[in-house]
Amino acid sequence: xxxxxxxxxxxxxxxxxxxxxxxxxxxxxxxxxxxxxxxxxxxxxxxxxxxxxxxxxxxxxxxxxxxxxxxxxxxxxxxxxxxxxxxxxxxxxxxxxxxxxxxxxxxxxxxxxxxxxxxxxxxxxxx
Numbered sequence: 001x002x003x004x005x006x007x008x009x010x011x012x013x014x015x016x017x018x019x020x021x022x023x024x025x026x027x028x029x030x031x032x033x034x035x036x037x038x039x040x041x042x043x044x045x046x047x048x049x050x051x052x053x054x055x056x057x058x059x060x061x062x063x064x065x066x067x068x069x070x071x072x073x074x075x076x077x078x079x080x081x082x083x084x085x086x087x088x089x090x091x092x093x094x095x096x097x098x099x100x101x102x103x104x105x106x107x108x109x110x111x112x113x114x115x116x117x118x119x120x121x122x123x124x125x126x127x
Contacts, residue, residue, distance in 0.1 A: 004123045006031045008050035010041045010067060011085070012059040019112050020054075028116025038062030042070045045077055052123065057086035057097065065100055083122055085110065 007030050011017045017034050024030045033048045035041040039062055041055075053071060057064035064084055072078050084097045087108040097105050104122035106115075 002051065004030070004051050004120065006033070006048065006050045007052045007054050007119070008033050008035065008041060008045055008048055009054045010035045010038060010059070010064070011056045012036055013056075016056075016108070020110075020115065023110075023112040023115040024119075027113065028119070030116065030119075038064070038067030038070065041067055042074075045071055046074050049076065050080060052103075052119070053080055053082040054119070055082060055084050057084050057088060065097070068100060068102075081123070081126060083119060 007024060009020060009024070009032055011020065011034065017036070021032060021034060024032050033044060033050065035044060038059060053068065055064040055067055062070065068082055071080070081103045083104045083106060084102055085106045085108055086093070086097070089107045094105050103126055106118055
């Protein structure tokens with residue numbers, strides 16, 4: 001599998017966006033496209049051509065699972081790996097998210113200094 005460089009990150013909370021941006025761009029060295037909604041992600045995803053989707057689960061309008069379904073309709077992105085981030089980490093909720101054929105589920109609140117490594121670890125397990 002190719003090296004992980006570009007991440008499409010969808011998160012509706014500006015404070016969490018800022019923390020994740022620092023964690024992933026400054027600490028992790030990734031190229032990040034931050035979208036504030038599922039609709040914005042679907043609109044911008046194909047042009048960005050990400051290596052990975054990092055999706056918040058609970059968002060107004062289009063939630064994470066629905067966003068993923070819409071992103072999968074874009075032919076060039078139908079196999080792009082996905083990681084969900086969520087505060088809802090009850091076993092049945094995590095099981096449901098993993099049933100959507102995702103790489104991993106990261107619990108919120110996340111450790112900003114460890115986020116990039118968590119994502120790299122998940123990426124390496126796909127090989």
